[in-house]
Amino acid sequence: MTSSVSIPAPLSAYFAPLEELLHAPSADDAYHHCFGCGPAHPTGLHVRCFKTKEGVASPVWIAKQYEGPPGAAHGGIVAAFLDEILAGTVLRATGRPGVTGELTVRYRRPVPIEHAVLGRGRLVTDHGRFVDVEGELVDPESNEILATGKGRFFPLKSTA
Numbered sequence: 001m002t003s004s005v006s007i008p009a010p011l012s013a014y015f016a017p018l019e020e021l022l023h024a025p026s027a028d029d030a031y032h033h034c035f036g037c038g039p040a041h042p043t044g045l046h047v048r049c050f051k052t053k054e055g056v057a058s059p060v061w062i063a064k065q066y067e068g069p070p071g072a073a074h075g076g077i078v079a080a081f082l083d084e085i086l087a088g089t090v091l092r093a094t095g096r097p098g099v100t101g102e103l104t105v106r107y108r109r110p111v112p113i114e115h116a117v118l119g120r121g122r123l124v125t126d127h128g129r130f131v132d133v134e135g136e137l138v139d140p141e142s143n144e145i146l147a148t149g150k151g152r153f154f155p156l157k158s159t160a
Contacts, residue, residue: 005039005046007059008116010140015059018050021092023084031097036084045080049088049121056088058119060137062111072110079105081119082135082149089121089133090153098153101130109146111137117146130154 007015023037024030031037035044043065049056060081068074083103090098111117121135136148 005048007048008061010116011059011118014118014140015050015057018052018057021049021051021056021088023047023049023088023091023097036080037087045077045084047081047084047088047119049085049092051092052120055120055122055133055135056085056092058085058088058121060117060119061115062113062117064113067113069110071112073113075105075107078107078111078137078147079103079149081137082147083151085119085121085135086133086149086151087153089123089135090131090155092121093123093126093131093133094155096155096157098131098155100151101154102150102152104150106148107146108148109139109144111146112139116140124150 024032032040035041037047038044049058062073066073066077118138118140124132124134131153134150137146
């Protein structure tokens with residue numbers, strides 16, 4: 001199952017060869033209604049992550065309804081996008097979903113609304129019981145880093 005949320009046109013060529021990493025692969029998955037990654041959440045962010053050699057990449061498009069300062073995303077929404085991208089990184093690195101233990105966000109530039117942004121995440125260290133990950137939101141036109149995030153996540157035990 002792939003998400004019905006389309007990839008912003010300026011990023012479509014970048015994501016075309018990449019395989020999607022599904023947070024909630026079916027309607028009965030626990031994360032199917034998650035505000036961040038759930039495809040069924042009616043007002044959610046619908047974050048999608050794709051496998052890269054370094055970790056994950058995510059096409060980001062922040063709707064006007066999440067505006068904070070004029071023309072820019074609210075800081076809490078920026079943090080939520082980074083949290084989900086880092087969670088996708090944990091899934092990619094460990095094969096298990098993880099929960100956030102700590103999240104630190106550094107806002108470097110306003111993240112524009114209704115503008116294609118590239119999210120990236122990578123594993124820093126796997127400590128076994130927890131993992132440290134980091135990522136950023138980048139303007140794909142200028143390659144300028146807009147916000148960075150570092151997190152410590154706890155992979156969940158497999159229920160299979």
